[in-house]
Amino acid sequence: MLNKKSVDDINVKGKKVLVRCDFNVPLIDGKITDENRLVAALPTIKKLIADGGKLILCSHLGKPKGQPVPELSLAPVAVRLSELLGQEVKFAADPEVVGENAKAAVAEMKDGDVILLENTRYRAEETKNEDAFSKDLASLCDVFVNDAFGTAHRAHCSNVGVTKYVDTAVVGYLMQKEIDFLGNAVNNPERPFVAILGGAKVSSKISVIENLLDKVDTLIIGGGMAYTFAKAQGGTVGKSLLEEDYCQYALDMIEKAKAKGVKLLLPVDNVVGDDFSNDANTQVVKAGEIPEGWEGLDIGPETAKIFSDAVKDAKTVVWNGPMGCFEMPKFAKGTETVAKALADTDAVTIIGGGDSAAAVNQLGYGDKMTHISTGGGASLEFLEGKELPGVAAANDK
Ligand SMILES: Nc1ncnc2c1ncn2[C@@H]1O[C@H](COP(=O)(O)OP(=O)(O)O)[C@@H](O)[C@H]1O
Numbered sequence: 001m002l003n004k005k006s007v008d009d010i011n012v013k014g015k016k017v018l019v020r021c022d023f024n025v026p027l028i029d030g031k032i033t034d035e036n037r038l039v040a041a042l043p044t045i046k047k048l049i050a051d052g053g054k055l056i057l058c059s060h061l062g063k064p065k066g067q068p069v070p071e072l073s074l075a076p077v078a079v080r081l082s083e084l085l086g087q088e089v090k091f092a093a094d095p096e097v098v099g100e101n102a103k104a105a106v107a108e109m110k111d112g113d114v115i116l117l118e119n120t121r122y123r124a125e126e127t128k129n130e131d132a133f134s135k136d137l138a139s140l141c142d143v144f145v146n147d148a149f150g151t152a153h154r155a156h157c158s159n160v161g162v163t164k165y166v167d168t169a170v171v172g173y174l175m176q177k178e179i180d181f182l183g184n185a186v187n188n189p190e191r192p193f194v195a196i197l198g199g200a201k202v203s204s205k206i207s208v209i210e211n212l213l214d215k216v217d218t219l220i221i222g223g224g225m226a227y228t229f230a231k232a233q234g235g236t237v238g239k240s241l242l243e244e245d246y247c248q249y250a251l252d253m254i255e256k257a258k259a260k261g262v263k264l265l266l267p268v269d270n271v272v273g274d275d276f277s278n279d280a281n282t283q284v285v286k287a288g289e290i291p292e293g294w295e296g297l298d299i300g301p302e303t304a305k306i307f308s309d310a311v312k313d314a315k316t317v318v319w320n321g322p323m324g325c326f327e328m329p330k331f332a333k334g335t336e337t338v339a340k341a342l343a344d345t346d347a348v349t350i351i352g353g354g355d356s357a358a359a360v361n362q363l364g365y366g367d368k369m370t371h372i373s374t375g376g377g378a379s380l381e382f383l384e385g386k387e388l389p390g391v392a393a394a395n396d397k
């Protein structure tokens with residue numbers, strides 16, 4: 001259990017409550033194309049409304065780099081949130097985020113009202129965690145609630161700096177839920193505990209591999225990073241994604257897994273293409289036997305079966321990173337097979353955010369998983385065993 005004060009430990013009746021959410025959602029032509037992060041924020045927002053707080057919501061959106069960028073305004077989020085909540089979420093348009101407009105909007109609020117501030121990254125201080133903006137934010141409220149799990153790995157004004165200038169800083173339900181699911185899976189798993197890692201590069205997953213090798217019964221490695229392991233073991237990988245500098249590291253990890261009694265599963269076959277394109281010619285070859293001019297873009301059918309079988313017997317599964325270039329239908333089969341195996345197992349299934357979450361949702365297995373994290377970078381850093389600054393900054397219980 002997360003040892004931080006939460007929205008259940010405070011009384012917000014009649015108080016101004018600044019709620020940091022992660023409303024960093026994909027927008028195409030002003031339309032929200034994935035609203036999971038909005039839906040995930042609703043329980044905390046509804047609870048605080050019911051308790052009679054005056055809710056001042058805030059979030060970043062994209063990377064406007066410290067100045068107003070109209071395409072990155074949070075205005076469309078206020079519209080959609082109003083619909084989802086069934087009550088008006090007034091948008092406090094303000095290029096300074098906490099300028100005259102926002103202050104006037106806050107001054108008019110009644111108990112149970114909700115407003116949304118403009119994109120916090122319109123202010124240059126935000127990502128530098130500089131005091132001026134932290135103080136501005138704190139001046140708006142009596143109480144601060146951080147429910148932005150997706151941003152918890154950042155130390156910015158709106159999730160960390162602001163806590164220096166408020167007496168009460170607690171976490172919301174989403175933050176609690178994410179940390180409880182990820183924390184239980186990693187630190188107190190029902191066994192067998194299987195972790196599946198994929199994605200592009202070994203270099204970006206090193207700390208996760210190291211941390212998980214101390215905890216899992218089985219570690220499955222697929223995706224682009226598997227080719228560095230294949231090459232390290234003396235195989236040929238054609239023009240597959242390869243990090244030569246990490247070959248020795250890959251061999252060390254194979255040895256480390258052996259020494260710890262962790263079963264390490266690597267691909268035994270691959271779907272290869274003669275081009276990085278959905279129009280490529282393809283064939284299935286044994287892992288480490290990829291011909292010159294071809295590149296591995298997915299795990300092969302035999303590998304997909306081995307990985308699925310390992311998941312079948314598991315009691316806890318954590319998955320981060322696709323098994324291949326799932327964005328191209330020709331190379332999506334491996335990721336799809338693994339997603340289906342997770343959907344069919346009785347195990348607790350936890351999906352790290354980012355591409356794996358997108359893949360699982362896209363394939364229609366979203367509601368079959370125990371928990372899909374709303375944070376890519378944040379869940380990765382959690383799996384690395386790092387302390388998340390956004391969580392650390394809240395008041396201890
Ligand atoms: N065999 C491969 N060759 C090249 N890219 C790959 C391969 N397998 C997976 N990828 C790519 O890796 C990307 C995801 O990598 P990464 O950012 O590390 O994962 P995540 O966001 O889940 O942490 C996807 O865009 C996917 O297309």
Ligand SMILES: O=C(OP(=O)(O)O)[C@H](O)COP(=O)(O)O
Nearest residue numbers: 022024150151353375376377378
């Ligand atoms: O979308 C986010 O991260 P994610 O894509 O790693 O899940 C968070 O909102 C953090 O955004 P940032 O990576 O611009 O700091």
